[in-house]
Amino acid sequence: MLAEIITIGDEILIGQIVDTNSAWMAEKLNQAGIRIKQISSVSDDSEHILAALAEAATRADIILITGGLGPTKDDITKKTLADYFNVGMVLNYAALENVSNIFKKYNRPLLEVNRRQAEVPANCEVIQNKNGTAPGMWFEVDGKIYVSMPGVPFEMKYMVEEEVIPKLQAKFKLPVIIHKTILTAGEGESFLAEKIADIEDSLPAHIKLAYLPKLGQVRLRLSADGDDAALLQTEVDSYAAKIIERVKHAVVAEEDIPLEKAVLNFMAQHGLTLSVAESCTGGFISHLITQHAGSSQVFLGGVVSYSNQLKESVLGVQSETLQLYGAVSGETVKEMVEGAVRNFKSDYAVAVTGIAGPDGGSNEKPVGTVWIAAANANKTVTKKFTFGNKRLQNIERSAVWAFFMLINLLKEVEK
């Protein structure tokens, strides 16, 4: 079963927002056994939307559309869909009630533009919007399914999970697609490819291997499709086991999770706690950790010690150390990480201090100079990195390496 995604909105085409909806929908549909053939982003332009709909319908059976359902004048998706299907607009009373209730709840007057949000093309089945005012719309025309949803992510997500996928599953006998991802770190894509070339060559036609590199990490993803989920799972697991055995030293996780989640899982299993002392990463490491539910089991917290004063008062870094060696030094990062273990009473800690840029560098310590440390009560490891001159990239790379260094220290737990 093939689907296409069409996202509508000038804001995407001028680059003002990143389209995160498509990736999310693609993942959910894939899990349900529906492959995405193409994702197209088009402008708030009736003719262009009509052309995109017609093209998508030649390639796929299911067309998911997001965006262009707001109350304002630049949003024209609904009228265009009515034109596409050659039908008129009708008022949907359930949708009107939903809009009215939302405005009542916030004590806002119901404006004419909002009332019009309850109008829909005559041939659609309305998907009520529990998180907003714009109704979703489900069309079945000439054997194709079209679903139009709001572009606001949490309105769309609710509809996809609670309404669209169950309806698609009820309607079609869907094929099975099994993915298995191995997260590696510290080795390049071509090194890994060379190491496992013979395994890759031995894969049957219905199993594919993809390499997904990102900032010092490479994800190896096996994808299999067919009818028998259990059989596919066994096949994929068997090839995955061969790959893992071959590049064991680089494997960080045997599932598709972010690096920091691999750290959290390991530490939770071993009953260990973590704290952080972040200077140039500015809270990013803490944020990566705490976005995961249940992180409080492992993570006690930490300090974003942007100023030297906080390094001294909260972490106990010696003012002499800062004066003699500077805030970006092996001596300072060592005192930071040990101060975190001591003051925050955690089993492990990581610390980062560096010059994220674009300014603040010197000849001796150029932009991109970063010191990272990982420690437990008995051992401290520090390392100097020289990254580039892009601020956000330096922050991200520093976080990745902090987790790497922590993982390597944690591996000693198992020895």
Add this chain to the structure above:
Amino acid sequence: MLAEIITIGDEILIGQIVDTNSAWMAEKLNQAGIRIKQISSVSDDSEHILAALAEAATRADIILITGGLGPTKDDITKKTLADYFNVGMVLNYAALENVSNIFKKYNRPLLEVNRRQAEVPANCEVIQNKNGTAPGMWFEVDGKIYVSMPGVPFEMKYMVEEEVIPKLQAKFKLPVIIHKTILTAGEGESFLAEKIADIEDSLPAHIKLAYLPKLGQVRLRLSADGDDAALLQTEVDSYAAKIIERVKHAVVAEEDIPLEKAVLNFMAQHGLTLSVAESCTGGFISHLITQHAGSSQVFLGGVVSYSNQLKESVLGVQSETLQLYGAVSGETVKEMVEGAVRNFKSDYAVAVTGIAGPDGGSNEKPVGTVWIAAANANKTVTKKFTFGNKRLQNIERSAVWAFFMLINLLKEVEK
């Protein structure tokens, strides 16, 4: 001048990665006066790529392609481009030297798969890759420009900024597109639309207004196109001034910047410093602030006090307060924010404590209960919010409201 973007990669279509390249390229091209007609994401499949190229060429003059240039077997873009143009592959010696140098630098053996990265279709002009091994390719065929670039963001970005846009500017006389964005907060899209309906109706055909809502904020974006940059700027500024006057109470910034950047700019102008005490936002507020260059002028740092122990030891929250009212309470958030101002010696502070979810709620304090505070030495404001049950959304909304509350407190500076 119209362009299209084609991103290639199964990883996009199964939702494993979010395509951030397209938005970035779209923004840069728009600034250069090139409109993006469509963005299409297609699979690592030769036939599909050929079809996408042919379709894009019917709609646009410039086709930018990213992805599918890695050394591994699933990357087939280059061979497909040679087929599309009906040419053979040739070895590019400059590209080979680049690949060899990179492998030398990292003391890695140059593998056959890497050597093949220096092979390109015979009709292309090579764009050397200063940040990686895969060369970019520039094609001019039948009056259309095709540019193929790696999917790794920082490799692609360098090529677009340093090579592609300058070459396009040299080749075409580009029209001018002027955007002006007004950031508002605290009012809904339809309220704003009703308030400025007459201004919107009075806009000439070459100026468009778009509403871009996101988490309690709405961006109002005016876009004008024509030939005379100065004239367009004057026109857009004049309409923007009318809109700003009409909805002044909701305007947070008169340029396209994030909320936290508006805070940073205001505080830097007034020589004020900020610290934070984050519990359920877990470092996200700090990260939003510190991703901006120069934030250290305003931001002293803060604490991610995930555990109660850190709330007490670093912020000086009374253990009785935590016992009597709980960590998620008006009393605790007040002590947190005042502790931050006092201990971190900042002019202002914000604090957040709540239940981000999905677990940890109770009848009295359900998931989504969040207390937020903003304070200076003389005044503390606290407010309780009841958000939903999605962890990341609760974190994001809490951060937005923390900045709102801070802005409102900061506005008193000017009174």
